[in-house]
Amino acid sequence: MIGPPLLLGAVVALGLVVWAVFYMLGSPLNPAEAVVVVGLCGVIAYGLRAAVRHFLHRRKKTQHPHPHQHPHPHAQAGPQPPSAHAKARARSKARKKRH
Secondary structure, three states: OOOHHHHHHHHHHHHHHHHHHHHHOOOOOOHHHHHHHHHHHHHHHHHHHHHHHHHHHHHHHHHOOOOOOOOOOOOOOOOOOOOHHHHHHHHHHHHHHHO
16 A cells, blocks of 8 residues: 555656646746645545445445445345344333333
8 A cells, every 4th residue: 555655756756747837847946836836736646546446345345345235145135123232222221201
């Protein structure tokens, strides 16, 4: 995965490339414009990093789903009995109604 030092290097490299393109076109950037360019390169680099991380996370998740997301092939498809937590909640509600 891309770490902070590599990401900072990418931002600086992108900023220098954009600055060089403007310089070669004959209109070099002043310091304020250079700051804006570096900021935009930072936004682009961080956005690409987030997109790549999201894509890789989704890909990993679909290749190895959590075992509790899919029922066991031999599990019964009918309604399940209430859990102990659901029973305790129902008793608590019944007590509150009585009082």
